[in-house]
Amino acid sequence: xxxxxxxxxxxxxxxxxxxxxxxxxxxxxxxxxxxxxxxxxxxxxxxxxxxxxxxxxxxxxxxxxxxxxxxxxxxxxxxxxxxxxxxxxxxxxxxxxxxxxxxxxxxxxxxxx
Amino acid sequence: xxxxxxxxxxxxxxxxxxxxxxxxxxxxxxxxxxxxxxxxxxxxxxxxxxxxxxxxxxxxxxxxxxxxxxxxxxxxxxxxxxxxxxxxxxxxxxxxxxxxxxxxxxxxxxxxxxx
Numbered sequence: 001x002x003x004x005x006x007x008x009x010x011x012x013x014x015x016x017x018x019x020x021x022x023x024x025x026x027x028x029x030x031x032x033x034x035x036x037x038x039x040x041x042x043x044x045x046x047x048x049x050x051x052x053x054x055x056x057x058x059x060x061x062x063x064x065x066x067x068x069x070x071x072x073x074x075x076x077x078x079x080x081x082x083x084x085x086x087x088x089x090x091x092x093x094x095x096x097x098x099x100x101x102x103x104x105x106x107x108x109x110x111x112x113x
Numbered sequence: 114x115x116x117x118x119x120x121x122x123x124x125x126x127x128x129x130x131x132x133x134x135x136x137x138x139x140x141x142x143x144x145x146x147x148x149x150x151x152x153x154x155x156x157x158x159x160x161x162x163x164x165x166x167x168x169x170x171x172x173x174x175x176x177x178x179x180x181x182x183x184x185x186x187x188x189x190x191x192x193x194x195x196x197x198x199x200x201x202x203x204x205x206x207x208x209x210x211x212x213x214x215x216x217x218x219x220x221x222x223x224x225x226x227x228x
Contacts, residue, residue: 100169
């Protein structure tokens with residue numbers, strides 16, 4: 001049962017573009033929504049995370065938008081750079097899940113120079 | 114210094130063999146995890162240990178057995194390997210995640226190929 005649905009599967013933008021990756025969740029007990037970035041041959045690394053008490057969080061060029069009523073959240077990358085080319089995963093956890101993250105399917109982002 | 118280290122990085126073996134993957138973290142975290150990433154890059158939790166105690170055990174074949182000798186180490190032993198076990202296995206750690214908010218720190222993975 002896929003509890004976190006992520007789209008698109010892949011995304012290609014030009015340098016300076018603003019890629020947007022979307023996620024939707026089903027479990028209303030989720031209350032922690034991180035995004036992870038993974039480069040080839042490396043493990044995922046936390047990029048930014050949000051709790052549902054705010055609708056937006058910004059860290060540098062990365063912004064999470066959160067819509068609790070729609071059970072959706074998205075990642076925006078401002079002024080994207082070729083170095084941002086990676087696989088991005090949204091995830092969710094909550095309740096008494098003891099850190100169990102449910103991941104989305106991943107989005108392969110390519111930023112052309 | 115590597116925060117979460119896994120060995121080996123690559124593991125190629127034949128069906129039916131038994132193999133182990135080792136993981137160590139030097140972050141002082143209480144909780145460690147094993148995640149499996151399949152060929153489509155989907156990440157799924159397998160196990161989680163908190164202070165050497167098993168707290169998450171997903172629906173994983175009992176051929177997979179985690180062992181935590183202390184809170185800094187979590188090893189994964191796999192018996193009777195099957196073709197479908199081919200994947201990248203990630204070890205991760207976090208502070209005690211009783212509320213689910215602690216960020217995970219992942220190792221760089223072990224690519225297991227079963228032939």
